[in-house]
Amino acid sequence: MAPVKKFRELDENLVRQKEAAFADFIQKKGLKTTRQRNTIISTFFRLRGHISVEELLNQVKQVNPRIGYATVYRTLHLLVESGLVEERRFGDGLARYEGHSDVEHHDHMICLECGEIFEFFNPRLEALQESLAEENNFQIFRHRLELYGACKDKDACQKRKARGNAAAGAE
Amino acid sequence: MAPVKKFRELDENLVRQKEAAFADFIQKKGLKTTRQRNTIISTFFRLRGHISVEELLNQVKQVNPRIGYATVYRTLHLLVESGLVEERRFGDGLARYEGHSDVEHHDHMICLECGEIFEFFNPRLEALQESLAEENNFQIFRHRLELYGACKDKDACQKRKARGNAAAGAE
DNA sequence: TGGATTACGAAAACTGTTTTCATTTTCGGC
């Protein structure tokens, strides 16, 4: 079985888990379940990578064209509040949203050639940050590390570009 | 001689250097020298820390109240283009500008209590990032690391807050 | 000093996001 296939299967379970967790959150907050919200969250959780509001809205509109920006924004805020989704800003002026992926916390490498965003995690890096903070009498709540540059494997980079999925998550 | 004093003196030389460098840049680009631009850049270079457009405009207006947002924005773009200034975004939605300080490259710790922004640099951290990029066949052009958290020395933190210079640069 | 070129400032435009408001939907209690 190809790893990709396996990943997809796992993902589907994860998606259901998240939908359930969100339903829980909504109920605990005394909010209501609506068709639009369900459409938006299930669309979102099935998308991979770092999704902009516009990307999400486009997908959502394919299911229900009457859904507008306002509802998507509002739902994304709820998702963030629920802790199921994180908001990121990579400096191109628009917010991107990321359902927690396989790795709980991670940092990013952003290829400026093809727009691909890779995730990585390194414990030594985390530890080093902690010790630096310690030295400066600082307590870290969260951090953000982004490496901007280029895939060295230009072929792959260019291929990705050609496939037109710039800014999509690593797959 | 107090370190602060010394720093201030050094700074004044640096400011002159930068004004000259900018004048150079302007000339090489075939642009014109204007009173407004001079006011803006010399005000900017004399401010410390991570300056927002509004903060800069307020200062500038004390010298020449007729200068407006447009000119400040335009001049800041030129400063960035000249390489003398870097634009930063810390996620509060507004751009901040930073004249290169003593340390050429550095990262940031941002106190969420008092808004203070500390700069730091650590060669091991840089090296570690390089080796991680290498492992992933990635070439880093630039990076950004921000630690969000709190000064552990709450007293100092609260004092700074009381002094009302939240979000000001380390001094 | 003239005149082409660039810069200025005020206001309008623009972008991404949030809010408003009138209407519709949800859902616990009957």
Next chain:
DNA sequence: GCCGAAAATGAAAACAGTTTTCGTAATCCA
């Protein structure tokens, strides 16, 4: 199953930060 309070929706307006436009003014080289 229906009522009604509470919440959600969608279209449009509002908003904040930034950029552009446009008519006027300043710069600076020949």
